[in-house]
Amino acid sequence: MRPALEIDDVAVYYDKRRALEGVTLTVERGEIVTLLGANGAGKSTTLRAVSGLVRAARGRIVYEGRDISHAPADAIVAAGVGHVPEGREIFGEFTVLENLLVGGHTVPRRQIGERLEEAFRLFPVLRERRLQAAGTLSGGEQQMLAIARALMPRPRLLLLDEPSLGLAPLLSREIFDVIRRINADGVSVLLVEQNARRALALATRGYVLETGRLVASGPSAGLAADPRVRRAYLGLDGARRGAAT
Amino acid sequence: MRAAALGSGAVVVLGWPWAAPRYFVFLASLIAINAIVAIGLNLLTGYTNQLSFGHAGFLAIGAYAAALLTIQAPLVPLPATLLAAGLVTAAMGLALGVPCLRLEGLYLAMATLAFGFVVVEAILNLDWLTRGNDGLRVPAARIGPWALTTDTSRYYVVVTVAALLILAARNITRTRTGRALLAVRESEIAAQASGVHLAAYKTLAFVVSAFYTGVAGGLFALVVGFLSPDSFDVFLSVDFVAMIIVGGLGSILGSVMGAAVITTLNDSLAGFQSYRPLVFGAILIVSMLFMPGGIASALQKIQPRQGDRA
Amino acid sequence: MITRSILLFLLVVALSVSRAAAEPGVSDTEIVIGGSNSFSGPLAYTGEQITKFGVDLYLRVVNDAGGIHGRKVRTIYYDDGYRPQDSVANTKKLVEQDGVFAIIIPQGSPPVVATLEYLEEHKVPMLFPYQSSPVTRARRYVFQGMTLSDRSSRMMIDYLAGTRKYKKFAALYQDDEYGKSFLAAFEKDLGRFGLKLTAAESVKRGVTDVSAQIAKLHAARPEVTFLVLVPGPAAQALRERQKIGWTDTLMVSTGPLTDEKYLALATDAANGVEGLSLWPDPATSDLPGVKLYRAYMVKYFPKNEPNRYSLAGYFAGMLFTEAAMRAGRNLTRESLITALESIKGFESGILPPLTIGRDHETQKQGFWVRVEKGRFTPLTDWLKSE
Numbered sequence: 004m005r006p007a008l009e010i011d012d013v014a015v016y017y018d019k020r021r022a023l024e025g026v027t028l029t030v031e032r033g034e035i036v037t038l039l040g041a042n043g044a045g046k047s048t049t050l051r052a053v054s055g056l057v058r059a060a061r062g063r064i065v066y067e068g069r070d071i072s073h074a075p076a077d078a079i080v081a082a083g084v085g086h087v088p089e090g091r092e093i094f095g096e097f098t099v100l101e102n103l104l105v106g107g108h109t110v111p112r113r114q115i116g117e118r119l120e121e122a123f124r125l126f127p128v129l130r131e132r133r134l135q136a137a138g139t140l141s142g143g144e145q146q147m148l149a150i151a152r153a154l155m156p157r158p159r160l161l162l163l164d165e166p167s168l169g170l171a172p173l174l175s176r177e178i179f180d181v182i183r184r185i186n187a188d189g190v191s192v193l194l195v196e197q198n199a200r201r202a203l204a205l206a207t208r209g210y211v212l213e214t215g216r217l218v219a220s221g222p223s224a225g226l227a228a229d230p231r232v233r234r235a236y237l238g239l240d241g242a243r244r245g246a247a248t
Numbered sequence: 249m250r251a252a253a254l255g256s257g258a259v260v261v262l263g264w265p266w267a268a269p270r271y272f273v274f275l276a277s278l279i280a281i282n283a284i285v286a287i288g289l290n291l292l293t294g295y296t297n298q299l300s301f302g303h304a305g306f307l308a309i310g311a312y313a314a315a316l317l318t319i320q321a322p323l324v325p326l327p328a329t330l331l332a333a334g335l336v337t338a339a340m341g342l343a344l345g346v347p348c349l350r351l352e353g354l355y356l357a358m359a360t361l362a363f364g365f366v367v368v369e370a371i372l373n374l375d376w377l378t379r380g381n382d383g384l385r386v387p388a389a390r391i392g393p394w395a396l397t398t399d400t401s402r403y404y405v406v407v408t409v410a411a412l413l414i415l416a417a418r419n420i421t422r423t424r425t426g427r428a429l430l431a432v433r434e435s436e437i438a439a440q441a442s443g444v445h446l447a448a449y450k451t452l453a454f455v456v457s458a459f460y461t462g463v464a465g466g467l468f469a470l471v472v473g474f475l476s477p478d479s480f481d482v483f484l485s486v487d488f489v490a491m492i493i494v495g496g497l498g499s500i501l502g503s504v505m506g507a508a509v510i511t512t513l514n515d516s517l518a519g520f521q522s523y524r525p526l527v528f529g530a531i532l533i534v535s536m537l538f539m540p541g542g543i544a545s546a547l548q549k550i551q552p553r554q555g556d557r558a
Numbered sequence: 559m560i561t562r563s564i565l566l567f568l569l570v571v572a573l574s575v576s577r578a579a580a581e582p583g584v585s586d587t588e589i590v591i592g593g594s595n596s597f598s599g600p601l602a603y604t605g606e607q608i609t610k611f612g613v614d615l616y617l618r619v620v621n622d623a624g625g626i627h628g629r630k631v632r633t634i635y636y637d638d639g640y641r642p643q644d645s646v647a648n649t650k651k652l653v654e655q656d657g658v659f660a661i662i663i664p665q666g667s668p669p670v671v672a673t674l675e676y677l678e679e680h681k682v683p684m685l686f687p688y689q690s691s692p693v694t695r696a697r698r699y700v701f702q703g704m705t706l707s708d709r710s711s712r713m714m715i716d717y718l719a720g721t722r723k724y725k726k727f728a729a730l731y732q733d734d735e736y737g738k739s740f741l742a743a744f745e746k747d748l749g750r751f752g753l754k755l756t757a758a759e760s761v762k763r764g765v766t767d768v769s770a771q772i773a774k775l776h777a778a779r780p781e782v783t784f785l786v787l788v789p790g791p792a793a794q795a796l797r798e799r800q801k802i803g804w805t806d807t808l809m810v811s812t813g814p815l816t817d818e819k820y821l822a823l824a825t826d827a828a829n830g831v832e833g834l835s836l837w838p839d840p841a842t843s844d845l846p847g848v849k850l851y852r853a854y855m856v857k858y859f860p861k862n863e864p865n866r867y868s869l870a871g872y873f874a875g876m877l878f879t880e881a882a883m884r885a886g887r888n889l890t891r892e893s894l895i896t897a898l899e900s901i902k903g904f905e906s907g908i909l910p911p912l913t914i915g916r917d918h919e920t921q922k923q924g925f926w927v928r929v930e931k932g933r934f935t936p937l938t939d940w941l942k943s944e
Contacts, residue, residue, distance in 0.1 A: 056440055080443030092438035094431055101421055105431045108424065109443035152442065271654035278647065372733075372762060381734030381763055382691075383642060383668040385675075399650075472643040474672035479643050481599075518636035518648050524598055 005068035007032045007160045007191035008053065013062030015048050015215075022048040024215045025062070030160065032067075035182070035192040037202040037223070039236050040212035046195040047089050049212070050162040053193070054086040055079045066160065081109045085158030089165050089195075091149040095138030099129050099148055102137050106152030122151040125181065143174035150181065161185065163194045167201070179205055199236035203227045211236070261407055265400040273399045277471045279511045280403075280410040281464045286491040286503035287417050288460025293489075294498030295433035296453040299353070302344070302360035304484035305367035306458045310337040310465020311475050312371065312378055315386040318469070326389045326396075330409060330466040337462020338455045345454025349447050364485050371477045383476030386469045396470065406467050413460060417500050429453060433498055487514065494535055496542025505543040581890045583659025589626060589882065589889065591685075592634035592658040594648035594673070595665050599639035600764075604867045608663050608688055609635050611855075611862050612871015613878075618858050620879050627887045631879075634658065638669050645669035646676065653682055660685050660894065663703060663874045667691045667735045674700070683891055686874040686920060690814050691735045695918075701898055702919045703874060705836050707736070709943040710813045711743030713924055714834050717941055718782055718810070719751040726756050728780035728807075730771055730795055732787050733760040740786040740812055756780050761791050772798040775807075782808045787815060793823035800827040808832060813924055817866045821932055828932070834924040834941075835934055838908065840864040842933065847907025873908055877920055880904060910940045 008030040015023040023045045030036045038046045051057045053064055055076035064072045071079050080086075094102050103122055107115050123130035126147045132140060137148055146166055153161060163182065167175030179201060186192050196202035203209055203223040211219040211232060219229060226232050265273045285303060292298050314333040317324060324332075344363055351359050371378045378384060388395045389405075396402050420426030431439040432449050440446050469475055487510055495506020513531060517524045539546050583590040596605035617631045625631065634656050636648035645664065652658045653676075660683040664670050670687045671694075677684050678699050686703030687694055690710070694700050718724045729744060731737035741758060748754050757778035759771035768791055775783055776799075785792045792815055799809065811820070811833035818841075821828050838845050840852070841864050851872050852864050862868065877898070882889055884897035899918070903911040910923055922943050927934035 054441055056437060075445065076440040077443040077445045080441065086441040088435075088437045088441055092435040092441075094434035094438065096434060097421065097427070097430070101427055104424070105427050105439065105444070106442050108428055108431075112424075149438075152438075156443065269654060271651050274647065274650050274654075278643075375733075381668070382738075383671055383735075385671070468643070472646050472672070473675070474642045474646065474668070476642050476668035476672070478640050478668050481639075481641065483639070484641075514644075515647060515651070518594075518638070518644070518651070519634070520637070524637050524639075 004032060005065070006030060007034070007067060008193065009063075009065040010049070010053070011063045011065070013049075013052055013059045013064060015045075015052050015057055016060050017057075021215055022057075023052065023059075026212070026215075026217055027062075028210050028217070028220070030191050030193050032159075032191055033186070033189060034208070035186050035194060035206045037194045037196055037199075037206035037209040038212060039196075039199050039202065039209055039226075039232070041235070043214075044212040045215040046212055047164055048215075050086060050088075050164050050193065050195060053079075053162055054084055056086075077109065080156055080158075083156070083159040084162065085153035085156065085160070086162040087149045087153045087164060087166060090168070091145050093137045093140075093145050093148050093152070095136065097137055098134050099137055099140070100133040102148055102152050103129075103133075103155055106155035109156050118155050118157070122154060125154070125184070126151050142169055143171075143177065146170065146174075146178055147181070150178075150185075154185070158190060160191045160193070163192060163196075165195055165197055167196065167198055175201070199232070200227075265403050270399060273403050274471070275511070275515060277399065277403045277406045277467075279508045280406045281467045281471065282488070282491060282511050283504040283507035284410050284413050284464035284467070285461050285488050286495060286507045287413065287500055288457040288464065289488050290492045290495075290498060290500070290503045291417070291429070291460065292453045292457035293492060294496075295430055296450050297433070298348070298450060298453065299357045299489070300360040300457070301357050301482065301485045301489060302363035302367075303457075303461050303488045304480040304482065305360075305364040306337050306341065306461035307465040307468060307484070308367050308371060308475075308477075308480035309340050309458075310334065310462030311469040311479075312384070312465075313337065313462065314466030315384050315469040315475055316377065318387055318389055319384075322387065322390070326391050326405065326470075329389065330463050333466035333469075334459045334463040337465065338459035340462075341454045341456075341458025342451065344458075345451040348454065349450055361482065361485070364480070364482055368477045368480060371480075378475075381477060383474055383478075386473050386475065388473075389470050402471050406471060409463065409467060413463065414500060414504070417460075425452070429456070490532055492542075494532070494539075494542055496544030499542065499544035501547075502542050502544030505547075509543070581659070582653075582657040584629070584889050587629060589629045589631045590634065590656060590658050591631065591660045591662050591878070592636070592652045592656060593662045593664045594636050594638045594645040594652070594669060595663070596640045596669075597635070597637035599641075601640055601665060604688070605637075605665050607862075607865055607867035608665065608871035608874070609633070611859055611868040612873075613662055613875040614871075615851075615854055615858055615868065616872045616875030616879065619854055620875070626879060626882045627889070629889075631882075633662070640666055640669060642668045642672035646672050649673040649676060653677070653680055658682075659889075659891065660878070662686065662878060663688050663871055665689065667693065670694065681891060683894060685878060688870065689736075691739045693735070697918070698895070700918060701877075701914070703870065703921065705813050705921045705924060705943075706919065707739040707812075708743040708746075709919070709922055710834055710836075710924065711740060711747050713941040713943045714784075714810065714812070715744065715747035715751070717926055717938070719748065719753060724781045724808070725753060726779070726781040727753065727784065728757040728759075728775050728778055728782070729755055729784040729786055730759050730761060730768065730775060731784070732791070733762050736814070737761075737786045740784075744784065761787060763788075766791050766794050768795045769798050771795075772802065772804070776802060776804045780807055782810055785809060785811045785815060789815065789817065789820035789823055792820050793827070796824040796827040796831065810834075816927065816934065819865075821929060821934075825932075828929045831929045832937070833927055833929075833934075835927045835936075836921060836924045837866045837869055839934055840866055840869045845907055850907065869908070873906065876906060876908075877901075877904075 006029050010028045013026045040046050052059050166178050206223050208222050209226045289303050310333040313336040314329050317329050372380050388397045428444045429449055491506035491510045494509055496502025517527055520527050595609050596602050621630045638644035638648050662685045665688040667689045670689050684700045688703050690704045690707045692706045731741050757775055809831045813834045813836040816833040816835045838848050855864055881894055881897040885893040901914045923940045925940050926938040928937055
């Protein structure tokens with residue numbers, strides 16, 4: 004069986020500016036893999052390239068053995084890739100329910116009810132708030148909504164972009180628990196996270212990006228022990244966070 | 249509170265012709281027509297961030313389609329005529345929307361501006377059909393046995409159609425297609441990540457916007473009774489944009505308010521003659537400076553309501 | 559909320575009931591007339607001149623002399639920018655809100671035609687619309703202003719084919735009601751002499767490059783080339799002709815075109831051009847009425863140069879005053895119409911003695927001019943169009 008995701012020598016340019024250069028990584032089925040790096044290193048771009056929101060100028064992106072490098076975003080969603088974008092990007096003026104319904108845009112109509120049930124089972128608070136405007140939810144609830152929305156088409160690969168950003172420690176722990184549960188249901192996860200310590204604790208393996216290039220990779224434990232990673236991303240030894248050298 | 253406001257609003261709208269001076273019945277019809285255009289334009293600009301300076305062109309297509317149909321086939325009932333005007337214009341919206349997908353911001357504004365000019369040129373060149381510069385007189389439309397010859401009868405037709413289209417726009421989130429369209433406004437990224445085909449929905453926005461404007465064009469022909477290419481100049485397109493900016497981008501209530509404000513403003517400034525464009529421009533700039541989110545957001549600030557998507 | 563809107567509602571009702579007068583626009587002290595016109599858009603200059611510096615100029619003279627049977631005349635104008643829907647809105651507003659007695663000197667075929675049926679239906683007189691298409695003819699509530707195209711054509715063809723014995727005619731015309739109504743009239747009048755147009759080329763409105771049309775007309779070698787255009791393209795046509803050295807044709811401008819603006823645009827390319835002039839030269843004519851017009855202009859609007867447009871508006875104001883005087887103290891819309899129809903041999907000191915009668919036309923004559931050193935020099939006395 005082919006891995007959930009194979010990214011092979013991918014480059015992405017915004018106009019002429021290079022955002023990714025020769026990135027190669029793999030997510031095995033059922034695995035949680037984390038992508039570390041400073042702001043602007045290309046983490047979000049990697050996720051966007053996978054879900055088809057930006058186009059790779061070079062290289063191949065293969066999902067479960069299918070080349071999706073040139074597939075349109077809606078086809079990638081339909082194929083089973085879910086994406087929780089950076090900043091959550093919930094539809095603030097929609098109700099919670101309407102947010103989930105947009106998430107189910109590619110789902111056949113008769114299955115919508117059952118998918119909504121799943122979402123509400125996973126996040127009971129969303130059921131309570133289903134008729135409330137999403138913009139009025141708390142930060143944690145919005146994040147849950149963003150994840151629940153991405154889960155509506157039952158993806159087999161979930162791309163998570165900074166799910167704990169701006170959340171209180173207690174809440175982000177809750178979100179991480181949710182990720183673990185989703186993974187336990189057989190969903191492979193590619194996680195971009197600023198809280199490197201927690202991400203490495205959750206993931207089996209990790210990759211480190213610097214200005215669009217991979218500079219390190221390996222099992223989480225190994226990365227957590229790497230002095231460069233420790234200094235740059237784990238905030239140890241008094242180094243400034245995010246200032247990769 | 250809301251039901252009461254709606255109820256008294258309905259009473260005023262329905263009772264208007266019996267209470268207001270006659271001219272204001274006509275003016276109210278114009279406001280309702282412009283409100284339909286503003287909602288249509290807002291579906292495009294407010295929801296999918298596509299700016300159009302060519303909606304006078306769509307209005308012209310709808311108006312001429314309805315007028316020619318009324319002349320050539322007087323037996324076609326008015327609702328069918330209006331629907332046909334909307335559909336013809338929607339087809340033009342599709343034809344314009346597809347090539348415009350590649351354009352953004354200023355370039356899109358230029359392309360739609362050009363579209364407006366092309367429509368006027370087409371009306372001039374198809375003079376065997378449209379009577380060109382001489383203008384086209386539109387005979388009174390009929391609903392069954394009644395000929396719509398009074399301002400009051402036309403007013404009721406216009407407000408009925410406007411009410412239906414407002415209702416449709418407000419309930420657009422009840423359909424999958426409508427939700428996807430609005431989702432694009434809220435977040436293009438999240439909409440795409442949810443599997444919404446961006447290009448298709450941006451084009452759809454053009455089509456729906458053109459449909460609304462085409463129906464409004466049919467009503468315009470009915471109410472004004474005379475069409476000429478001079479009716480649909482670029483300033484009319486600019487007026488429509490002003491309506492949604494003053495009213496509030498992406499807001500249906502705002503579209504209606506913006507249409508009311510700009511139409512009334514234009515009407516009351518007609519007496520200022522040569523100073524009209526100057527006064528109009530000044531008022532626009534001032535209102536944009538002090539009310540950047542339009543009337544809709546100013547209202548919301550005064551009276552915040554949870555989850556209201558007016 | 560409900561009480562407030564009901565109160566508002568009642569207020570509106572009260573306001574609407576309170577306005578009910580005997581004859582709209584006529585009170586013990588005042589007569590209110592008005593019109594929709596171009597104060598912005600392509601014809602803004604003309605619109606302003608015919609109304610504010612034309613009609614209003616004459617009415618200021620009248621009001622300062624005590625008004626019409628003790629009533630001062632007030633005018634209301636609204637801008638339509640040449641847009642028919644705005645002229646419809648403005649006209650409805652004038653009739654229904656301002657309650658004007660009559661509509662005076664609206665401009666341009668589309669805005670005028672758009673309001674025709676409405677005004678007839680409400681029996682409101684439309685006085686002296688400033689446009690030349692015969693679409694406004696034979697309507698009880700309309701009195702023509704500008705000489706209609708078929709009358710102009712008759713004078714022009716009678717003079718050129720009859721008196722001057724020209725045989726070969728061509729036309730460069732604007733592709734709209736104005737141009738086409740002239741074209742049709744030319745064909746008809748030439749037919750009376752057993753002639754027809756050798757060539758006709760059209761110009762779309764708003765287009766200024768006419769080189770292709772001039773080249774085609776040149777190839778047809780007409781003795782006379784009519785210019786049925788507006789000042790911009792007409793001046794362009796003259797310059798183009800000068801450029802290609804086309805000298806063996808007589809360029810002739812129609813009545814609406816023969817004005818100073820067109821001369822100024824064409825400069826020396828206009829020399830030798832002939833045309834039908836509908837008005838005596840507003841700046842130089844020695845006619846007593848025109849001298850008086852200039853004196854009043856200096857008195858009331860010293861910064862405004864005399865011109866044909868304001869003269870036309872001034873004349874419209876004069877005709878309205880004459881008719882309202884004749885109608886007497888008991889002025890109604892119907893009595894005004896009767897009074898206008900009764901005008902016979904009226905001496906304006908500007909145009910030849912005027913008889914309006916049943917045809918409702920107020921300007922039926924013009925005279926022939928040739929451009930010499932940037933001015934129109936008369937070649938004939940007033941021509942007949944009957």
